[in-house]
Amino acid sequence: MIYDPSTGAVILFIVFVTSVLLLSYYFSLKTKTSSGYFAAGGNIHWGVNGVAFAGDYLSAASFLGICGMIAFSGYDGFLYSIGFLAGWVVALFIVAEPLKRMGKYTFTDALDAKYNSRGIKLAAAVSTLVVSMFYLIPQMVGAGDLVVPLLGLPHWAGVTIVGSVVIFIVATAGMTSTTYVQFIKGGMLIVFSIIITGYILNHGLKLKPDGQYHEYVQIPAMVDEDRGLISKDPAYRVVKTLDYDQKELAKVEMEGVYRWFMVSRQDDGELVLDEMLSKTHKGDGTVLYNGAPREERRFYQVGHLSRVLGEGHEVEETGALNPFTFLSSIEESEIVRFERILFTDGSDQVTAWYQNITSGKDIMTPGLRFGIKEGSFWDRINFISLMLALFLGTSALPHILIRYYTVPSERDARKSTIVAIAAIGFFYMLTMYLGLGAMVTGVLDMESSNMSAPLLARYFGVGVFSVISAIAFATVLGTVSGLIVASSGAIAHDFMDSFLKIKMTEKKKVTAGKLAAFGVGIVAIILGILFQGMNVSFLVGLAFAVAASANLPSIVMILFWKKTTARGITASIITGVIASVGIILMSPVMFERYGLNPDDALIPLDNPGIISIPLSFLMLIVVSLITKKRNHTMEQSKA
Amino acid sequence: MLHGPPPKLKEDKASKRKSILGVKLFFVYFFVYAGFVTLAVAYPESMGVRVIFGLNLAVTYGFGLILLAIIMGFVYHLACSRLEDKLNIEDKKEGMP
Numbered sequence: 237m238i239y240d241p242s243t244g245a246v247i248l249f250i251v252f253v254t255s256v257l258l259l260s261y262y263f264s265l266k267t268k269t270s271s272g273y274f275a276a277g278g279n280i281h282w283g284v285n286g287v288a289f290a291g292d293y294l295s296a297a298s299f300l301g302i303c304g305m306i307a308f309s310g311y312d313g314f315l316y317s318i319g320f321l322a323g324w325v326v327a328l329f330i331v332a333e334p335l336k337r338m339g340k341y342t343f344t345d346a347l348d349a350k351y352n353s354r355g356i357k358l359a360a361a362v363s364t365l366v367v368s369m370f371y372l373i374p375q376m377v378g379a380g381d382l383v384v385p386l387l388g389l390p391h392w393a394g395v396t397i398v399g400s401v402v403i404f405i406v407a408t409a410g411m412t413s414t415t416y417v418q419f420i421k422g423g424m425l426i427v428f429s430i431i432i433t434g435y436i437l438n439h440g441l442k443l444k445p446d447g448q449y450h451e452y453v454q455i456p457a458m459v460d461e462d463r464g465l466i467s468k469d470p471a472y473r474v475v476k477t478l479d480y481d482q483k484e485l486a487k488v489e490m491e492g493v494y495r496w497f498m499v500s501r502q503d504d505g506e507l508v509l510d511e512m513l514s515k516t517h518k519g520d521g522t523v524l525y526n527g528a529p530r531e532e533r534r535f536y537q538v539g540h541l542s543r544v545l546g547e548g549h550e551v552e553e554t555g556a557l558n559p560f561t562f563l564s565s566i567e568e569s570e571i572v573r574f575e576r577i578l579f580t581d582g583s584d585q586v587t588a589w590y591q592n593i594t595s596g597k598d599i600m601t602p603g604l605r606f607g608i609k610e611g612s613f614w615d616r617i618n619f620i621s622l623m624l625a626l627f628l629g630t631s632a633l634p635h636i637l638i639r640y641y642t643v644p645s646e647r648d649a650r651k652s653t654i655v656a657i658a659a660i661g662f663f664y665m666l667t668m669y670l671g672l673g674a675m676v677t678g679v680l681d682m683e684s685s686n687m688s689a690p691l692l693a694r695y696f697g698v699g700v701f702s703v704i705s706a707i708a709f710a711t712v713l714g715t716v717s718g719l720i721v722a723s724s725g726a727i728a729h730d731f732m733d734s735f736l737k738i739k740m741t742e743k744k745k746v747t748a749g750k751l752a753a754f755g756v757g758i759v760a761i762i763l764g765i766l767f768q769g770m771n772v773s774f775l776v777g778l779a780f781a782v783a784a785s786a787n788l789p790s791i792v793m794i795l796f797w798k799k800t801t802a803r804g805i806t807a808s809i810i811t812g813v814i815a816s817v818g819i820i821l822m823s824p825v826m827f828e829r830y831g832l833n834p835d836d837a838l839i840p841l842d843n844p845g846i847i848s849i850p851l852s853f854l855m856l857i858v859v860s861l862i863t864k865k866r867n868h869t870m871e872q873s874k875a
Numbered sequence: 876m877l878h879g880p881p882p883k884l885k886e887d888k889a890s891k892r893k894s895i896l897g898v899k900l901f902f903v904y905f906f907v908y909a910g911f912v913t914l915a916v917a918y919p920e921s922m923g924v925r926v927i928f929g930l931n932l933a934v935t936y937g938f939g940l941i942l943l944a945i946i947m948g949f950v951y952h953l954a955c956s957r958l959e960d961k962l963n964i965e966d967k968k969e970g971m972p
Contacts, residue, residue: 311933311934311937314937315937317937317941318911318937318940318941321940321941321944322904322908322940322944324944324948325900325901325904325905325908325944325947325948326901328897328948328951329897329898329900329901329904329947329951330897330898330901333890333893333894333897333955334890334894337887337890560928560929560930561929563929563930563934564928564929564930567929567931597923597931600923600931600933600934601919601922601923601931601933602915602919602922602933603919608915608916608919609919609920616916619912619915619916620912620916623908623912627905627908646887647955647956647959650951650952650955651952653948654945654948654949654951654952657944657945657948658945658948661941661942661944661945664941665938665941668934795894796898
């Protein structure tokens with residue numbers, strides 16, 4: 237897709253990013269100690285911290301990823317909203333206060349508070365790094381996707397810009413700066429999401445989206461005894477047909493341009509050819525969009541209604557709707573979704589999107605993406621695994637845990653968490669409207685679901701688009717900053733200071749943290765470019781699974797099981813990291829990324845949580861029981 | 876104001892009871908959440924049933940889970956604050972920080 241950059245959006249973007257950098261620089265002048273760098277000195281106000289919590293959490297996954305997934309797959313995207321928020325219940329009721337009582341700056345400190353174990357220090361530092369990296373990838377992918385319509389730049393440029401700015405922010409300021417950046421961004425994101433939701437409700441549902449929405453062609457066709465399938469319209473010529481998974485596709489030529497159509501039979505028995513979108517990688521390396529070079533702009537934005545029901549009867553448009561009637565009207569209507577298929581045509585690799593008229597009932601209930609209605613056993617297991625990982629992952633994320641230490645008391649940590657839950661919960665309810673709004677207003681870019689929310693904002697005007705893009709960019713900046721602070725803390729504080737016992741002054745600790753931030757930032761940029769095109773919520777779901785597998789068993793058991801030993805914790809963290817990352821690397825979605833057939837994946841699960849989380853718990857219990865006995869025996873023999 | 880070492884926390888005599896309360900509330904929410912996942916997997920057709928304000932069960936349950944988390948969080952905070960005020964009152968009388 238080619239986008240024309242908007243001058244207003246670009247100016248606002250530059251103003252916003254410059255403001256963030258200046259704010260960051262201002263706070264950097266005040267950061268003198270390592271506690272100020274890593275945990276903001278433990279003196280942030282709980283209200284600010286709560287909104288900053290929300291700012292941390294409402295990352296690219298929430299704004300770009302969830303909205304995009306709802307826009308593409310309906311209710312299944314909203315499952316991420318439910319799961320992401322439910323995770324906060326675990327954080328508040330089980331982890332928040334006891335952990336604050338135990339720790340100093342980082343997750344490792346908290347775990348190591350009872351044991352002076354180098355094994356724990358190393359394992360937890362590795363886990364923090366791995367989880368942060370898994371969480372960083374989707375943020376960088378989101379950043380890259382964002383600048384495509386915003387600045388008209390390629391994906392890799394967006395990733396590099398975000399990476400560079402964040403490295404600068406983190407290397408100059410640390411946690412205090414990220415807290416205030418997150419506070420401002422979190423607040424603005426919620427306010428502007430409310431504004432866009434207002435636009436959506438006021439717009440209502442329309443059969444034809446406003447503006448220059450492409451009219452999809454439907455050609456009458458017939459089967460000729462001699463020539464096979466032919467078009468009844470002489471302007472079109474069927475060149476060839478091919479079968480794909482019980483669907484018949486037709487390659488059609490018009491004025492020298494070759495496009496793909498889906499062959500279907502209407503209710504009256506007549507054959508028709510429905511226009512598809514396609515992206516063809518030719519054998520000679522060129523890429524064609526709907527049969528033409530990209531510059532000809534034939535690759536259209538999509539998403540429209542084929543039938544609109546308002547107050548029980550079919551209408552052209554519903555007019556303004558309230559939050560309830562908007563959802564119920566969608567459920568009664570029919571939506572044209574574009575579904576992706578991959579096939580080869582000689583030496584050409586074709587990715588095509590066909591029109592799939594989907595009932596509102598299917599859109600508004602789970603199943604379109606996760607296949608829990610008609611899918612296989614593994615589809616259902618995958619769904620349960622995802623919901624488990626989302627539920628247990630939040631409190632195990634390193635950059636969220638760090639924020640528990642930035643307020644002065646347990647009561648403040650609790651109040652911060654409640655402010656965060658309220659703000660995040662409200663925002664997640666809005667994602668339903670943002671996603672469905674994008675689904676039916678002809679703004680979707682089939683190459684990336686992540687752009688749905690910003691493109692929806694553009695539908696309502698360049699002004700809103702400018703602001704929301706700037707906020708979304710700041711969203712990524714803030715989250716990536718928090719993650720890089722967590723990662724640099726793991727390297728400089730947990731690994732170098734605590735594990736390797738390198739003697740460093742306060743100043744040198746901060747310098748080591750900044751150097752570590754630089755290194756992590758570079759790796760994040762590279763991975764962000766490699767994972768282009770994947771939905772960021774899906775990727776964050778994987779980060780949650782790794783976090784829940786590696787960290788949560790240790791956190792929970794150290795709080796609630798007295799027989800937990802240092803070796804048990806170390807074994808659990810290592811098992812969690814290896815099992816979760818291993819399953820992800822052998823999953824269908826990664827096989828597709830490797831260019832292999834997803835059906836050949838070694839493990840038919842995309843989300844590893846259902847295996848790796850219990851395994852990690854089990855390992856902790858078994859190793860703790862064994863080492864407890866050994867310790868007891870050693871004590872007896874000494875006596 | 877913004878910097879300096881993390882504050883030392885005073886002894887909290889309410890911590891054990893707060894912990895038990897947290898675990899109880901966690902299990903309440905867990906069962907409601909597990910109910911949603913079970914319904915979605917075992918009885919997916921039930922998710923389309925109209926429940927309230929023209930919304931189906933999937934939307935109502937989903938929004939309900941979000942609202943429940945907010946309400947339970949608030950209740951938990953009030954209960955914990957009350958426990959802290961009640962059980963730590965001796966410390967206050969003795970003039971501890």
